[in-house]
Amino acid sequence: MKIFGIFFILFLSFLSAKYLDTKSCAECHEMIHYEHTHSMHHNSSLFKDEFHRKIKEKTYPNSYLCALCHTPAAKNLRAVITGKEQPSQTKEQSDGVSCFYCHQINKVLITKHENINFYAFSPGSKPKFFGNLKNPDTSDKHKSDSTNKIYKNSQVCMGCHGKKFNKYDVEICNGLDEKGKTSDCISCHMPKFPGGTTKLNKRGREEYTSHEFLGIRSDEMIQKAVELSLKVLDKNSIQLTIKNKMGHSIIMQPMRLKFAQTEIVRFGKVVWKNFKKYPIEDKKATFTILFKNNDGKQVLPPSATGYKYKNNLKANQAKEIVYKVPELQKGDIIKSTWISYVLRPALAKTLKITDREMLKKYIGTKTKIVVK
Ligand code: HEC
Ligand code: HEC
Ligand code: HEC
Ligand code: HEC
Ligand code: HEC
Known part of the structure; x- marks a missing residue:
């Protein structure tokens, strides 16, 4: 119950910022949008991943604990997790591991059984997205923040790709390296490609960070x-x-x-x-x-x-x-x-x-x- 308490707070803070769907990023971040929508992050929901859906149906037919990582932007995250409400094809859920979600994780809490994503609380209409750009240009759609080091040392991946145990204390998965540390996920899975971060590219950048997140399907x-x-x-x-x-x-x-x-x-x-x-x-x-x-x-x-x-x-x-x-x-x-x-x-x-x-x-x- 303690865990759900934390989620509840996150969930409330989440509601106060207006959700910008993945489609809305395409206007400026055309290439990143294209790559992301062809990646498993975009396709992580019950509606787009048959394998995930069938395992869910066999294991948790009535509740959806999986939402924490597979549809984390759900407005009704807590109700969906507990089974009070059923998953539905809202923008937030169909977007899977969405741009909006990933870019507002401001801290990853390491706990014994499962790591937890913490969320930036940004009241008002303009959300703040974290990243690594040097001297980010301004945008009328969002603020940018390049000071959060979890976007450099790959901790941002660990809320979902860290270790996970089931209720009988059996380890199900573990994304840590041979020393029990987080490796440099970003270097291997987000290589730099030639081009700008935005279509207009006012900063004249020569490369951008790819978002295909290739893995076992490549x-x-x-x-x-x-x-x-x-x-x-x-x-x-x-x-x-x-x-x-x-x-x-x-x-x-x-x-x-x-x-x-x-x-x-x-x-x-x-x-x-x-x-x-x-x-x-x-x-x-x-x-x-x-x-x-x-x-x-x-x-x-x-x-x-x-x-x-x-x-x-x-x-x-x-x-x-x-x-x-x-x-x-x-x-x-x-x-x-x-x-x-x-x-x-x-x-x-x-x-x-x-x-x-x-x-x-x-x-x-x-x-x-x-x-x-
Ligand atoms: C703590 C976060 C987390 C939770 C909770 C979680 N998953 Fe996942 N799941 C992941 C991650 C991360 C991957 C990608 C792992 C990889 O490719 O090695 C994944 C991948 C999968 C895949 C493989 C999908 C594919 O097409 O390749 C299935 C199936 C799956 N999860 C089922 C579930 C089910 C069912 C639940 C709920 C009972 C669940 N997961 C809960 C993080 C989570
Ligand atoms: C109206 C145009 C526009 C839209 C729409 C837009 N952005 Fe941006 N974004 C920008 C500009 C401009 C920059 C700075 C680019 C540069 O400095 O080269 C930027 C930078 C970023 C950065 C880097 C931040 C940093 O500090 O490193 C992230 C992350 C980001 N955008 C995410 C998003 C997401 C997610 C969406 C959709 C929800 C989105 N953007 C929609 C214009 C836009
Ligand atoms: C909010 C949770 C979440 C975060 C944060 C996250 N991922 Fe994922 N990731 C997932 C889930 C869930 C899947 C599996 C989706 C599916 O297969 O249905 C996945 C899939 C992947 C895959 C593709 C696996 C395949 O099937 O080929 C790679 C690679 C990956 N993630 C790397 C990363 C990296 C690197 C980061 C950090 C920059 C990261 N992820 C952050 C949840 C997350
Ligand atoms: C040295 C390069 C390297 C680093 C560092 C690395 N990966 Fe990978 N990863 C790979 C390669 C290569 C594959 C594809 C081969 C495979 O899946 O068997 C892969 C596969 C994956 C997959 C899909 C695997 C599966 O079986 O479903 C996920 C998810 C993933 N990586 C996430 C991460 C995360 C999260 C991190 C950081 C903790 C990370 N990777 C660090 C090279 C790397
Ligand atoms: C799984 C988490 C994740 C998702 C989903 C994701 N991003 Fe990112 N993104 C990152 C990380 C981590 C970085 C920083 C990588 C670096 O600079 O080394 C990044 C960097 C960026 C940047 C700065 C690009 C540059 O050139 O360095 C922009 C802009 C951006 N993302 C936009 C988006 C948009 C738009 C989407 C959806 C279409 C999206 N991101 C989805 C994790 C994510």
Whole structure:
């Protein structure tokens, strides 16, 4: 109840500033608007993300705790969270993680179970948006403030991407790095592109901060997830090293599936593979998290009391896997490929997911060596 008390205050202060919808930013921030509306932040609501909606329906059919991060700008946030009111397609909710919301977070409170976004209280009609621009030009639509350091050190991401535990104290996700710190999210996920921040560009800026927020759905980003390397140890064993190059664990959203597929090819034919049908047969090279309840039955995160399966690798850490293989011959090609799915294919089937983007197999980095 204490937590809801805090939210209630935030919620009240929120109401006093008039909500400017995402569409209204396009007039001046054309490129950023275009990128943002094609990103998962804009598509995070029940109305636009089929995967999210189906998990919600299965776990919390009557209340919507998820709103805190998935539709945080909702006017009736508290009522929606508790189930007193149902989510509806208002501007605030359809906008998902909106521009207006993100740019007014002024502090992120770190708590044991879940981090909390605090909001700037700006009475009057002109909202104040935080950012990092040097000497921001004035605008008749909003004030700008470049003094809040959470927009430099990436803390602004942590209200939603920080750690999250369920009510049984089971960790569901964790966006911290190998040292338990926040990595430089902004450098990797918001690269600078040529162009101005606004259409008019009165300050003559040469670059702006992109807002695509690419991640697991980007072929280009997937290439940068891990580094794979192979080595022949002796005639019957090979070693695969997987190094996580990201600023967070390989698995943050537990329903993802990421794995290394390793094969030995001889005269064009696969003579050995690290799994036959399902990647999970090779538990060391398959990264995902499955939850269970007290009876050992597989369940979705909210009702988990423990893990049924958990293989993860923290930021910047590497693991070595040794495989016993049939006797190697000169000319054998050993290759390994990194593969990712937005959600485990088996889960996609259970949920009857129809969005083709979600069913896609993303091919990441590849490596190969030839036996000498
Ligand atoms: C503390 C903030 C927070 C809360 C609360 C939260 N989520 Fe999320 N959710 C996230 C973040 C952040 C991501 C993106 C994670 C990633 O890609 O690693 C996400 C991603 C997801 C995804 C993957 C969506 C996709 O298309 O890739 C699903 C499904 C999901 N959440 C379901 C839920 C459900 C259901 C609830 C409520 C029971 C919920 N979440 C509550 C922060 C939250
Ligand atoms: C009428 C034009 C106009 C509209 C509409 C507009 N902005 Fe701006 N915004 C500007 C100008 C001008 C700047 C300063 C640009 C510069 O210095 O290069 C700016 C700067 C910003 C900054 C940077 C602040 C800083 O200190 O770094 C943010 C964030 C921002 N706008 C967010 C928004 C959001 C969110 C919306 C929609 C709700 C929006 N803007 C709508 C004109 C506008
Ligand atoms: C208000 C909550 C919130 C904040 C603040 C936030 N995010 Fe997100 N983010 C989400 C949610 C929710 C999703 C998942 C939406 C979905 O898939 O339905 C997401 C998705 C993403 C994704 C895409 C994942 C994919 O599916 O490919 C990336 C990358 C990301 N966020 C990075 C960031 C970074 C970097 C910051 C800080 C600058 C940030 N986010 C701030 C809630 C937030
Ligand atoms: C060194 C670069 C780097 C840093 C730092 C980094 N990321 Fe990532 N992140 C990546 C890459 C590359 C991917 C895409 C590959 C993947 O998803 O497997 C990714 C994926 C993601 C995803 C989607 C992952 C999934 O499985 O759904 C989210 C969400 C995300 N990052 C958020 C963040 C946040 C929040 C931070 C800061 C705490 C951060 N990232 C820091 C490189 C980075
Ligand atoms: C997930 C949070 C998030 C969302 C959603 C978001 N922004 Fe940003 N935005 C940031 C962060 C963080 C920065 C500062 C990055 C930096 O300068 O390194 C930023 C920077 C900016 C800037 C300064 C740009 C520059 O050239 O440096 C503008 C303008 C801006 N955002 C406008 C918008 C608009 C308009 C939208 C919606 C169409 C939007 N933002 C959505 C987090 C967000």
